[in-house]
Amino acid sequence: TVVTLALAVGVQRMVKGHVLVRRMQAVEALGSATVICTDKTGTLTQGIMEVRELWPPEAAPRVLEVAAGCCDAELGQGQGTGAGDPTELALLAAARVRGIERADLERDRPRVAEQPFDSERRRMSVLRSDGVLYLKGALEALLPLCREVPPGVKEAQASLAGRALRVLAVAEGRGPEEQGLTLLGLVGLADPPRPEAVEAVRAARDAGVRTVMITGDHPATALAIAKELGLLREGESPEGIVHARATAEQKLHIVRGWKARGEVVAMTGDGVNDAPALREAHIGIAMGRTGAEVTREASDLILTDDNFASIVAAVREGRGIYENIRKTLVYLLAGNAGELVLMLCASLLGLPLPLLPLHLLWVNLVTDGLPALALVMDPVSPDVMRHPPRRPEAPMLGRPEWGAVLATGLLDAAVTLGTFLWSLQRLPVEEARTLTFTVLVCCQVLRAFAARSVGLLHWEVGAFDNRPLLAVAALTLALQAALPEVPALAAFFSLVPLDAAHLALALGLGFIPVSVLELRKLLLRGMARARARAPRGG
Structure with missing residues (x-):
């Protein structure tokens, strides 16, 4: 469900950005694109001769x-x-x-x-x-x-x-x-360059994506335009970056050459002769305005405005989709790990069950599920284009992600198990279980705000940019507070009403995981700055 929703939302955003998706696998490939081979006329330039x-x-x-x-x-x-x-x-x-x-x-x-x-x-x-x-x-x-x-x-x-x-x-x-x-x-x-193409070329370069210009123009014309666009900087060689007087066969050769180096290649085209190169590339991009029907049929994506800036925006969206899926999976698995550790530790300590099976089902379906669906709809992170492309063979969940799952799960488990141990000494077991259940729900709902970015704080990502998450968090917390108060629901879930002090305590304890995760981001950022300022050893 998470993957399907992420792709559906991403495709809708791409349509608004003048990109039509014909093959869904191209969306994932966009996130790892390292080379964009593009025509000049009408794509990098205004196409108004x-x-x-x-x-x-x-x-x-x-x-x-x-x-x-x-x-x-x-x-x-x-x-x-x-x-x-x-x-x-x-x-x-x-x-x-x-x-x-x-x-x-x-x-x-x-x-x-x-x-x-x-x-x-x-x-x-x-x-x-x-x-x-x-x-x-x-x-x-x-x-x-x-x-x-x-x-x-x-x-x-x-x-x-x-x-x-x-x-x-x-x-x-x-x-x-x-x-x-x-x-x-x-x-x-x-044919002057598009103003937005200059910025798009710079953004692609900063993101570790090479832009290769392929044109039928004279080499001197191609070089002059490449310098205007920022494709070539002072002292850089045009070899491999600017291809003039290129034929359809040469375009195919260029794509194969980049693929042989292990690059993930996106290729644009509009003519019938461009179709083989589009098929050969990992991501074939056809021009919607000037492209031939054969070329559009051979493509994975179609640009409705024939604009290079739309390609870079699509790469950004592709990266965002991948990151949304990954962070949502980490969020879900961390919650499951916390529940597993909580139940295992309680069993090993000979304690009563801190949560009943119905409580776990509620947490997985509502407390975890709804925030996860909201997370996957998150806007693209502002820093997504500041990192190099991911390697295609890299797993979605690598060592850092599994480390985050384990550490966050242990944090959730520590807060809820501590709550259960403390409340068992002061409250009846039913009330202690209700309080622990409520604390777990608060922990996981509030932790979703820290899960929005690995390195950016919640307000840096945009505190109000993900309105579905805000609505889901408010709804879930309200439902959790209502469960013990409605007699039928309380009996069904084996809960007892909590007084205002215990509800406030549950909410306060729920802020511990999200606060720790946000403070960790600040700490890592400070350490990185300290390393950057430290003098290098001889």
Whole structure:
């Protein structure tokens, strides 16, 4: 029940964060992701292309005419409207400013044949009815096909790319064969980084998650964007972090390379050719706006906003889900350990039963169960992204967690057994048992507030952030106080009414475990600070 509820709540939160979950196992894998391989355009950048520069300037009208004639997008009448590839929409918008409309080209010189762009050819060509062949694509793909080339084209490309502009080359020829072409010029398009992506890249780095950018752009453009985003810091090598002019096969090779190093890889994609890489990755992430249907079917997650920041937010949520499940299990097992030690010690000491079987059933179903369900709905801890990713092979409950179960169980048992020994000397056994039962319930309900975080105090996590837990604690304590007071329930549970002093005593004793656990956090924090300030030995 705990795991199912944790996943259900996490999936709902991811939907609000623009992430659709198609396969539940991806949610757990997100918590251990160490590498995010992501596309640039529209994911790390805004995906709103704009023509910033044309080279050479004197050839700008012909460059835009040929570029517009080699497009499939449809530009709308309003600013920023249209359907199709963002790059083509930007070309059509720049052409319209100069009075060039694609519709006029299609009417006057309709297309006879075309070869669409793909990652292998890295160019698109359209043959018009007048026998002129229009081409646009990567300069490296067009140069070998050209007979006439403007002088200084490579220097111009380097200058444009160095300013983080995406560079397209435009050429024309005669007849259907892509040879003996004339290179007309270059188009520099700007696609600024998303402001939220810069922060998301930094957050991923701080969390021990590498961000790998894969793009079809020129290497200089890719490097400039990577530096703007903070993917590359001063003095860092781009090797392995920035992949330019990447094909679908290279994306698959990149994913396999990271997996061979033992990394947990998340991979984004939008085109049909990206589907194999998404399948190969531990977590395949498809673009919801621009992604092909085949890519979405191959994915584990779908980004409805195509935003890199949503991926990092999903990683944060995945870690939070895992931590919620783990801390809830520790809370439940610690309570069970306390009950076990209490009953065992009482038996070994020859004491009457401190709790009856019905009391234990009530504790497990109500006192433990309801706070556990509220704990698993806890908001993600503020420090969840300050730690490195967990190792996939690491058990959910390792040595620290089992140590916490044992220590907390012994603490609960010590308080309740001490209560029982003290009350047996002063009260009838039924009243002593009722008081012990009430103390145990108070201990376990209040201890849930300390269980919300391993290192942060309750008010640091957010005292009022988990309202279900506050409601459950109040309800459970109220029910416990009412059990001995309602005759039918008191008879059913073999309880006797407690006076106000004993109820106050039970509540006060119930604060002991949660107080000890919170003080322990402060003590460990102080010790860590002292170690950090201590001079290192030579």
